[in-house]
Amino acid sequence: MKNLSRLLFVAVLLASFSTANAQDKNNPWAFSIGTNAVDFYPVGEDIPQGDFLDEFFNANDHWNVLPFLSRISVSRYIDDGFTFTVAGSLNKINKFGSNVDLVTGEETTNRLPDLDYYAVDGTVSYSFMSLINSNKIDPYLGVGGGYTWVDDIGAGTLNGTLGLNYWISDKVALNLQTSYKHSFEDRLAKHFQHSAGVTFKFGGVDTDGDGIYDHEDACPEEAGLEAFNGCPDSDNDGIEDSKDDCPNEAGLAEFNGCPDSDGDGVVDGSDKCPTVPGLKSLAGCPDADGDGIADGDDGCPNEAGPSANNGCPYKDKDGDGVLDKDDKCPDVAGTVANDGCPEITETEKAQLNEYAKTILFDTGKSSIKDESKQVLADIIAILNKYPDAKFTVEGHTDSVGSAKLNTRLSEERAASVKDYLVANGVDQFRLSSKGYGEDKPIADNKTRAGRKQNRRVEINLAN
Template identity: 65%
Template sequence: MKNLSRLLFAMLLVLGYSNANAQDKNNPWQITIGVNAVDAYPSGDGSLFAGGGFASDSFGDEFGNASDHWNILPSLSTISVSKYLSDGFSFGVTGSLNKIEKWGDISSNPDVENSVDDLSYYGVDGTIKYNFLDGTTIDPFVGLGGGYTWIDEIGAGTVNGTVGLNVWFNDNIGLTLQTSYKHAFEDYLDTHFQHSAGISIKFGGTDTDGDGIFDKDDACPDVAGLAAFNGCPDTDGDGIEDSKDTCPNEAGTAEFNGCPDSDGDGVADKDDNCPTVAGLKSLAGCPDADGDGVTDADDKCPNVAGPAANKGCPYPDTDGDGVLDKDDKCPKVKGTVANAGCPEVTAAVQKQLNEYAKTILFDTGKSTIKAQSATVLSDIINILKEYPTSKFTVEGHTDSIGSEKLNQRLSDSRANSVKEYLIENGIDAFRLSALGYGESKPIDSNKTRAGRANNRRVEINLAK
């Protein structure tokens, strides 16, 4: 009964300690229940209270000689509770009891009876432990602490050093083996070793969101989730956790970060302007039946390709010259592509112009155009209007009669007179320029009357 009462006392101390401290949701508790063995021989203390020098003078001598030195109570004899702190450190309290029948080595002094009269042994110890491989299957640790030990109801304080090993069978249950060296402060309690082996159970973790994953391992501790996502949710059940799901409330695919593609056109619904009709990525998921780059909804001619600038309809080519009206500077007159849809002045037309121009008559020595030239000027105007984008130079020439200076001035005046006449009669000014060459460019001899008549002329040439 004494042993039982002492064990209950130790257990009450342990449980009282555990109840006096609130559980940390990120730091679980560990309880270990098992047996212990007390051994005074390998302490290195040759003088024991029992006398006779039954302890070894060498520290650690015959450390594993269980049959000669160990005192083992063949029943539950130790219980401990520890609380994980952080970074591999934990603090625990252990209560133990034993029955001492061997205190030393009978073989070292056979003349003295090496037995004691069923001495009781009780201990309460506190230990700070450090686990080297916390969270692994094989989990070694060291500890340092102190406590109080009673032998035959006489107690003394001790300083304890501990080494041990946890072997975890799963996340919660494991085997714990440890050895403590207990150095006494009083002469009547000898330094000794206490070994223990027991089953350990880890518990006490908090699961705030109730998803079966402790908060310390739960990446989303306040929201119920799945183990596959470290406790984070997948609301739409598409296999993509909400934090990585662009559309967390609509089941989708990984290709679109959890968003759906209802019409299967490779454009996620959220980016698809036509989510119920398969279309093109380049047109934000909308169809283009005629392939002209204009969506059917915006295409005024959805079955005939046309430019976007014309709302998907083809541009007309009124004059049929291969140049669309929008690019044709002469949309109603057939021309050439090279001349932006306008007709080009041919050599024959150029020749005809100058044949007309040579017949323009002026008053002698003046730039005044004679009235009888009106017909030929009308013919010239008609030709120029057929080529509305072409530009021309009106050139004046004289014979060599008179001074060169006077001839230059006269040729300038006559060229400008023709130019002004053409402008006044419907030819755009920007299309015309005037230039006099005087007597510098004769086309015939100035020694004959006929030759001089040929040299007095006006030419209208296509501007280069």
């Protein structure tokens, strides 16, 4: 008995580090060790036995107890609270009921020489643990049969069992049990067998160590959560990895576990502007001016404008009635007819040619005389007022001399004026030159005055 007490103490000490919550289906196997007591008295028979259940707890007078490990059992959980148990036990029988002195009425224990007691029993029991909604107190009823020997006398028995397990951890319980063994053979008396011991459950497999046994674990090789039947939720967003489109980033259920950092309803993976709230129609980017162009692509993010103008509003900086987008001269007021560029007036056209006619050349040459520099400056001033206009410098001669020579001289003089104008700031692509010789007189070549008028340079708008 002293050794059994030590065994029970060690079992309780080890179990105290666990949480009590027995689950037979998770740990289908169990073995029990303990001691047993055999009582032949309260079985409803004549003296030396007694009435049924009379003095049931009179251990001192009626119980045969072997004071060391004397019972061992192995159990296998079946299903729905049912367990099958095979037990073996041994004992020494030296008490067999009571004798009563007919004179004094004194009752004394009926003593026998130590008889060897052996029993092998099989029991199917039903646990009421789930019915009483407890995870520690585990009462059960059982029925079964076995074979019992007392010395050389053996007989089969029909057994009824009542027991109680008190689970002090998920795998260790203290056990108390009593069984009524009914023998149908006179050579073996009916009797009760009581036992006390410790039960150890085993056999549950938890491959991934997540506390959920493999047979209940939907992901038995990956540590997971009970809420997801053992499957993992790597990013802890409440969505198991198998249903999470972004298993390594905490996200929202509405986006299948993917994040939306800026809360604009566009998941980060599809959001071109994931840190700034925007519009779904613009892939999550903002449109401050509401013109349908994302701020990052909008030339004027704070002013609504059409995409054709890069998100900027159409303007007319020079106020000439031609929008800047169509205005070839957006900084200078012009006319609609001339695409927003200023048009040279008839007065200035006439003035230009009056100036041009006074340009002087060396006789018979194309070189310009120095005294013509001022008039050329006046011409340049007029040309620069109209930066988009193109002009033709035309050279003319009188009819004196050969026509061929006159044509060449007129071409050279027109080119000389053009070169001078370009050299002094006029865009070369705005100017062209042409010589007409004596073909376009403006006066009679028969008079000196007429010939003087015909020797001239004109500057006209290009067609």
